[in-house]
Amino acid sequence: MNLSLYDLNSLRTALRREDVLRVVRDACIRHAEHDVICAKGGELMFQNPPGDCHIRFGYFRGAPIFVVKLAMGFYENPSKGLATNNGLMLVFSSETGKLVAILNDEGWLTSWRTAAAGALAAKAGAPSQITALGIIGTGHQAEQQALWAAHSLAASSIIIWGRDFNKANRLAEKLKGNALTTRAVETVEDVFQHCNVVITCTPSTQPVVPLWAVQPGTHIVAMGSDSLGKQELDPHILARARIIMTDDHRQCAERGELAHALRAGLITETADVSLGLVLAGNRPGRISDLDITVADLTGLAAQDIAIATLAVELARPSLSHAYDHIPLAI
Template sequence: MKTLLLNKEEVSRLICMKEVISAVEEAYKAFSSNQVLQPDYIGIHLPPPRGEIDFKLSYCGSNELISMKASSGGFANNLKDHGVPSGMGTILLFDARCCALLCVMEGSLITGLRTGAAGAVSVKALARKNSGKIASIGTGSQARMQIRAISEVMKIEEIHAWNNTPETLSQYKADIEGEFGIPVVMAKSKREAVEQADILITTTRGKGTLVQADWIKPGTHIVAIGTDQQGKQELEPEIFRNAKIVTDSLTQCIEKGETWHPLNKKIITRDEIHGELGEVLLGWIPGRESDQEVTIFDSTGMAIQDNITSEKIYRNAIASETGTFFEFFKS
């Protein structure tokens, strides 16, 4: 059996954001309906100045595929010393019927796309229908990806953005307004941005409270992206009191997501977590039930998102005869 090799440029041509949003919706439904086997991911932290590498694995019964993603980050000296990016990703896709390797594809773009799509899926399910203003705490590549995805599912009237570096914030404004034509207001403080939000997006590597509870207005939908392991935090735990809390994976979020913090401080109990986004999409539990409730989507990221997104890319590659085939062994 031959294995397909896809580089980053090929991957970028083989899928659009609308397809990724659809794939992520499928992934959440499959996960919450017990069609997925997804072990805890493994991370290796290497001695400074190097960073970490994580391995995420999933099996999906609906497509009979196994995916494994290796994703690295924090290697600050990579470009200077090795001529490669500070973070990289690779996805291996296996045929679960025989475990033959079907495809090796560049994975860092997929990670960015499917994480952005996750925010968009949560907005469709949980944000107020008349939402127009977005606050973005963080203005890096994932903050941009969130806008790219959310603009596919709603009309964004304006964005109130904050970054502690004025030059970075100014570049974000230029990039977003240039690509999407959406007005960007450069907030002088986090509070100034958050108080405007119908939808609040946090995409930092924060390790403490960045957003305080009394800044959140009724009816806000919060897309919490940055916290995906112990030690990270963006939201004051008090925000979770009386909010509707929806997770991507309940197990992951109570162990390493933003939800861990209010649980640890006993502000909420596990029974007060509303459920998983897949359950909302399946109609098993309600989404937003009033224009006044605060909804929180805690996204830690799941291997099944990579699985179903990379499947679509692989199928599109076969259909369009894109990529390079090679053989590990002759049958």
């Protein structure tokens, strides 16, 4: 079959939020059930200017394709009039090794699958009544997390904190165009005073959330610590948490919030449960509304495989006919 090239516009047109949530949820479950073949991802870290490049690859057992994904984030790009994120996904036949599709998504597919994972994790551990959704961070993923998690939680009130209050305020104003009540606050403590679901999505290398700010009943989704050296939470928060969910234990123990708590001797290697098992209904994400709970997310190759497969199916439905003998369904 011929090589297909999809640009950002065609992908945006084809994909819908509910479809992405569905396949990312299934991907998390399949990862937890060891139904994904993938090796440890690679990464490059840059200091001047600050940025990173993540490389992930893998396939679902028995699937007709495998996926290689590159995703970049350069955090000073907005000051240069450029998008923070970039990247692409390569789709190959697992029967012949032939390149069958290039998804030139400019990092958008990674952004959406990350937003979906955050929204799913937010709902998995949320208390029964949501007071407000808190967002720690002001960048592109902070915006996406606010939109996706608010949708999944049916939350209409969002409170935002960032190191630069003006950026936080600009994001709050931008989000108001989505029928949301939003405001920026001056301190992280202000977020936790008013919100019982908080998503952290910063590139911080030092804790920005102190233990004493976290109230009983709070659910935290930590997104930012996805590379060596990154950290957003005081590790004592994980020691206080009744439930810790991880998307992948090994990754989180190496580079997530879990890693910092483990190295400090505050928790044991068996302290966490798989987010995929929680999403499948096999483990609880919360026991009591007074629990402090944490979801530690470092990103899964399974999520990239899932959204790439979905994109190929929806952007060019006729492509699936070439694989009538091996269904593309996830």
